[in-house]
Amino acid sequence: MFRLEARTSTPAWFNLALPLIAIAATLILCSGLIAIAGAGVIEAYGVMLSASLGDSYAITETLVRAAPMIFTGLAVAIAFRAKFWNIGAEGQLLAGAVASCFVGAIPMPGTLAMLLMAIVGAAAGALVALVPATLRIKFKVDDVVSSLLLNSVIYYALMALIEGPWKDTFSGYPISPPIEDSANFPVLIEGTRLHLGVVVALIAAPLCWFLIARTTLGFRIRVTGENPEAARYGGINVQRVLLSTALLSGALAGLAGVGEVGGVHFQVMSDISPGYGYSGIVVAMLARLNPLGVVPAAIFLAAVMTGAEAMSRATGVPAFLSDVIQGTALLAMLVALLFTAYRIRRVGAQT
Amino acid sequence: MSAVFEQIFQVGFLAAIIRIATPLAFATLGEMFSERAGVLNLGIEGIMLLSAMAGFTAASLSGSLWLGVLVAVLVGALMGALHALFTVALGLSQHVCGIGVTLFSSGLAYFLYRLIFGQQSVPPSIDGFKLAPIPLLSDIPVIGPAVFNQFTLVYMAIIAVPLAAFVLYRTPWGLAVRMVGENPRAADSAGVSVIATRFQAVILGGALMGLAGAFLTMAQFNAFTFGVVSGRGWVAIALVVFGRWDPWRSAGAALLFAFVDALQLRMQASGLGHIPYEAFLMLPFIFTIVAMAFMSRNAVAPSALLKPFRREER
Numbered sequence A: 001m002f003r004l005e006a007r008t009s010t011p012a013w014f015n016l017a018l019p020l021i022a023i024a025a026t027l028i029l030c031s032g033l034i035a036i037a038g039a040g041v042i043e044a045y046g047v048m049l050s051a052s053l054g055d056s057y058a059i060t061e062t063l064v065r066a067a068p069m070i071f072t073g074l075a076v077a078i079a080f081r082a083k084f085w086n087i088g089a090e091g092q093l094l095a096g097a098v099a100s101c102f103v104g105a106i107p108m109p110g111t112l113a114m115l116l117m118a119i120v121g122a123a124a125g126a127l128v129a130l131v132p133a134t135l136r137i138k139f140k141v142d143d144v145v146s147s148l149l150l151n152s153v154i155y156y157a158l159m160a161l162i163e164g165p166w167k168d169t170f171s172g173y174p175i176s177p178p179i180e181d182s183a184n185f186p187v188l189i190e191g192t193r194l195h196l197g198v199v200v201a202l203i204a205a206p207l208c209w210f211l212i213a214r215t216t217l218g219f220r221i222r223v224t225g226e227n228p229e230a231a232r233y234g235g236i237n238v239q240r241v242l243l244s245t246a247l248l249s250g251a252l253a254g255l256a257g258v259g260e261v262g263g264v265h266f267q268v269m270s271d272i273s274p275g276y277g278y279s280g281i282v283v284a285m286l287a288r289l290n291p292l293g294v295v296p297a298a299i300f301l302a303a304v305m306t307g308a309e310a311m312s313r314a315t316g317v318p319a320f321l322s323d324v325i326q327g328t329a330l331l332a333m334l335v336a337l338l339f340t341a342y343r344i345r346r347v348g349a350q351t
Numbered sequence B: 001m002s003a004v005f006e007q008i009f010q011v012g013f014l015a016a017i018i019r020i021a022t023p024l025a026f027a028t029l030g031e032m033f034s035e036r037a038g039v040l041n042l043g044i045e046g047i048m049l050l051s052a053m054a055g056f057t058a059a060s061l062s063g064s065l066w067l068g069v070l071v072a073v074l075v076g077a078l079m080g081a082l083h084a085l086f087t088v089a090l091g092l093s094q095h096v097c098g099i100g101v102t103l104f105s106s107g108l109a110y111f112l113y114r115l116i117f118g119q120q121s122v123p124p125s126i127d128g129f130k131l132a133p134i135p136l137l138s139d140i141p142v143i144g145p146a147v148f149n150q151f152t153l154v155y156m157a158i159i160a161v162p163l164a165a166f167v168l169y170r171t172p173w174g175l176a177v178r179m180v181g182e183n184p185r186a187a188d189s190a191g192v193s194v195i196a197t198r199f200q201a202v203i204l205g206g207a208l209m210g211l212a213g214a215f216l217t218m219a220q221f222n223a224f225t226f227g228v229v230s231g232r233g234w235v236a237i238a239l240v241v242f243g244r245w246d247p248w249r250s251a252g253a254a255l256l257f258a259f260v261d262a263l264q265l266r267m268q269a270s271g272l273g274h275i276p277y278e279a280f281l282m283l284p285f286i287f288t289i290v291a292m293a294f295m296s297r298n299a300v301a302p303s304a305l306l307k308p309f310r311r312e313e314r
Helices: A012-036 A042-055 A054-081 A089-104 A110-139 A143-163 A194-216 A214-228 A228-233 A238-265 A276-286 A289-316 A319-340 B001-008 B011-036 B045-060 B065-089 B093-116 B143-147 B153-172 B172-182 B185-188 B193-221 B232-242 B247-269 B278-297
Strands: A002-006 A342-347
Touching: A002 A143, A002 B143, A012 A042, A012 A276, A012 A289, A012 B232, A042 A054, A042 A289, A042 A342, A042 B001, A054 A089, A054 A194, A054 A228, A054 A276, A054 A289, A089 A110, A089 A143, A089 A276, A110 A238, A110 A289, A110 B143, A143 B045, A143 B232, A143 B278, A194 A214, A194 A238, A214 A238, A228 A238, A228 B193, A238 A276, A276 A319, A276 B093, A289 A319, A289 B001, A319 A342, A319 B093, A319 B185, A319 B278, B011 B045, B011 B153, B011 B172, B011 B193, B011 B232, B011 B247, B045 B065, B045 B093, B045 B193, B045 B232, B065 B093, B065 B193, B153 B172, B153 B193, B153 B247, B172 B185, B172 B193, B185 B193, B232 B247, B232 B278, B247 B278
Parallel strands: none
Antiparallel strands: A002 A342
């Protein structure tokens, strides 16, 4: 018989190695599916690696994909720190995309347009996140369920827009009109899609880290998440912290949508997010809710997504493998996390 | 407006409510058993999808619908066991594990479906279940054709409700489930194995979610498409709250939701002016959120919900 025994201390190397162990376990587990699909495991992962990180263009593509997941990852990490279970980053991203697209379509100087897109997009995301937070505070509605259900509501609202008032009367496609050319985020490296929004995402991570680790609000968020009772005794207004967290989290998720509109698609369509909101949960967990860890975690998932398409073309393994890898990585990470607090002991064995 | 009211009381409309409610009832009962034992299962959306895919595939390859149902139930139970392994045996966060199970099983469902059926412009379909009218009962006016001229799986859902209530409230196992969900420490002292009971409840829940998935691809749509579950799992979680963790009330909640959904479909079909159809599609979700806001105040969740149990810890 084995049993879990509480650790008194966790070795430092173990904390750092943990996500890597989880990722290694994930890749090994998913290699079974590659084998079932009849492709060579080494070959398939090789194609994924070279297509996502093999040359400078591939790296920029991976970074472009990582940007929205950095934002949603940060959104989830901060929310989960306060035990505000925001599963609604997907809907908040969509709201941010729609709102910024509205603003971006108005003719005005480029810099102003981009700034307004970011502000309005973030505000839209924050507003959506405010709903589950308010419902939890006022009506004790479970935030997991309400934020999940809101994703569907926002998605259908977006569909109503692009099938209705925004529908392209010329082509008949359900896509929004494009934003003004001047509002397109500048491309940083000629010949790639690496846009300004990616840099903003990379800067947002250390800023969020600073906010969580070094500011009063960050302290309140952490205490509220770790022990709401103690927070209350310590004079922290838990409800207000919850609302601040929701606003912050929603704004970050909204920015993910802004980046997709301003830097990648320049308009809104039904599949503007391939589930970046849910990927944010995986990213946040791989990062162990540390904003700094969000960057490498998002880049890893982005590499898997970018690589999976190339792998699918080269080996015929369905690209949905990247979704399976995401789910497996999340579960593997959770199990790995268990071993920071516990270790396995053989019961009855000599110690 | 009177035209809308006339339509509500048509046989077809009542039958539609029952049909929409069926997968929701299975899923809601499944989630209810899991939560009654203290385990929130957010894997439900993915479990339904994977079961729907597995059942469809089995039925399509073997030609036997009931084999498909069996496979869907087994897959659902298996995924329930996976969720229990993480949350009950290892005591990991139920929220995050559930999302993990959903991401994993939806990814797997799409991956395997594409692997088996390849990329086709028209999704392959099967000859799904046929209506199985019950003699005599189906002759009762209005109620008969609506309730007793349905798929066998619908009758199973109708029977599942009193059966679930009986199991939960009248059997020793049901008592054990309620105990480990309310006060695991007391249950443990009384000699009930908390871990085993929770595993059983979550696995039973998964099996019921599997039935819900089977209904979608083998009776309702007769094909597996990417939006085949489309949030029904999430709705079921809300319906459990709405139904206050009780089989009868949960089934009532499923019926109420199905009524709103069927109404939405009717309003779409009747081309109510210039309202976009998406407004109707979001209606059931908004309804659920609002309903939860009203219900959650008095709703009392099982007290040990979300709390892992470790015997050696006090």
